[in-house]
Amino acid sequence: MNLKELATKLGLSPTTVSRALNGYPEVNEATRARVIAAAKRHNYHPNTRAIRLATGRAMAVGHVIPIATRHEIVNPVFADFIAGAGETYSRNDYDMILSVVPDEDEEATYRGLKSKGNVDGVIVHAPRMNDPRIALLREIGLPFVVHGRATGSSEPYSWLDVNNRRAFQRATEFLLDLGHTRIGLVNGLEFMDFAIRRRTGYVDALTARGITPDPALMFSDEMTEVAGFRATQAMLALPQPPTALLCASMISGMGARRAVESAGLTVGRDVSIIIHDDDLSYMKNGEDVPIFTATRSSVREAGRLAAEMLLGLIAHPEDAPQQRLLEAELIIGQSTGPAPKA
């Protein structure tokens, strides 16, 4: 059933039927009702491809997921971020199209998306320092929202981020208040913007209390279980091992836990651990009582909001770029305690 058939069946022209269904005012309300009823009865759904060609809009947004060719790692937060964004898109009848591309093909992918016209805008994932994608997207004129920020970009652009610096600063202060002074950092890769900011927060908090950050206590790697394990194991082997750790994610925190326990120590007593918790649906940090003390911010909610920002931008491209900074909560769980007496 297409528009023309429906129109003939109703004894109307396609024009009128189209207008009736799309809520244009120049059609009699009685007629409109009749048309809508018929459309429902005949189960008429306008062909998306035709709408897209006619209107020039793609009614779709792109998410380009870069795969680091070296590590081949898909960041697990994508799943939840996308679930959140997807909710927004469904509500607005937008499609979400995902491109999984080796990071060296990213530029070509964005250009293709624009020139072939299959999306109206994109979400930029995993921004790095001085991320070239921002200039690129502005150049080719594709609306975009960055999930995170890109230190080093001068011109304003739209982004949505968690206050990573503040979160790790507060977490560090919390540990300091508990009497810890040897605090280790199990950070993500430090060319990623969020990791840089977290490190800054950590360093700032230490410095503010007169503690000189010790490079031997700062690790930076993929946020995997194994990497968390290795970093922790290395730190625990030091002459002056840390009594507390800041971990970049739930998963690296689990690696840290394994290292602590396989060293015969107990988490929360011998070694305190604070993680950053993205509140992933399949990776809940305990139930009533959180397993880990954590800085928490829902990445799913971030997905929802970022998608809304993007749709807004697409609807009003002339608007100024939007920014939104979310604060993480500091939630107390079972993995932290006072520093052990020396």
Place this chain on the structure above:
Amino acid sequence: MNLKELATKLGLSPTTVSRALNGYPEVNEATRARVIAAAKRHNYHPNTRAIRLATGRAMAVGHVIPIATRHEIVNPVFADFIAGAGETYSRNDYDMILSVVPDEDEEATYRGLKSKGNVDGVIVHAPRMNDPRIALLREIGLPFVVHGRATGSSEPYSWLDVNNRRAFQRATEFLLDLGHTRIGLVNGLEFMDFAIRRRTGYVDALTARGITPDPALMFSDEMTEVAGFRATQAMLALPQPPTALLCASMISGMGARRAVESAGLTVGRDVSIIIHDDDLSYMKNGEDVPIFTATRSSVREAGRLAAEMLLGLIAHPEDAPQQRLLEAELIIGQSTGPAPKA
């Protein structure tokens, strides 16, 4: 730059330019070369929307990710599966469109996808027993491949699955060979097809050795850390606790580990653990020596293959349904050992 402009610029008709670019034989090779050169020079990319309307093909496949409204859990294997599938799609110039929908809206989503014509086929995720989606998709005539199988569906359909029964059977046998007789099962939700099959494999192996499966040792829940923890904790509190566990995923295995260790026991000595390892990129089971003994099958590879099957089906809809059963490897890690002497 569109086709018509390019044609005028070349002094050719749109027809010829289109044919030249699409490799049709009725065009002089010299002309073709000239056209291709001009297209490159002017950075011409055909408008996807127009192609789609003209050809009637969407050049896109859909992945409908159901969100269980009750738990709101996004299965973490999606990320890797989709990364794998995405590779296949990119190579074939297909778009991947993701719909994240509450499971009660699933049927409407599939129908909409078909009648609005935005995809040429779909991948069905997370099949359950007697899954209604199979009949639905056949009815509406949308090509599909199921990731997994749906016990109870009579008519043939295309699927790609891991031999879950066999994997868990072998894992159980391996534990039996090590002298374990009290073996616990920390399974996924048993309305999911894969969970049913795993349980069958486990039960079969026990029965074959004359051991009656003990309901007190069989748990079924979401595959989360917390669920793994709880199930394990409950079993360890039994008068006759298990000396070995089969866990449905790396994540539930981590919960199990936490429970074992917080009971003051040691994994691999007091309690052996075997997990199923989907070989997720961010959740590697150790490096040289695996952390967990595991049945392993790469879900990313599964994504690649399933996508290939689907594209084949779309290209040749008349072909008979395809099936493919992947075998999981049993890899030995540090989490298993002989049964402790009673």
Place this chain on the structure above:
DNA sequence: GAATCGCCTCAAACCGCTTTGGATGGTTCA
């Protein structure tokens, strides 16, 4: 009674490509 005005409706152009059904001119072959 003619002119004006709103309200509805329609025919036709258009979006940018593919594809069908010729047209053209040069070759080949009987």
Place this chain on the structure above:
DNA sequence: TGAACCATCCAAAGCGGTTTGAGGCGATTC
């Protein structure tokens, strides 16, 4: 030498909608 045949190219008709510009028509105004 004329017919059949290629090889090459083009005009035009879609694909299924949206949107512009133009009426038709009954009611109102002067």
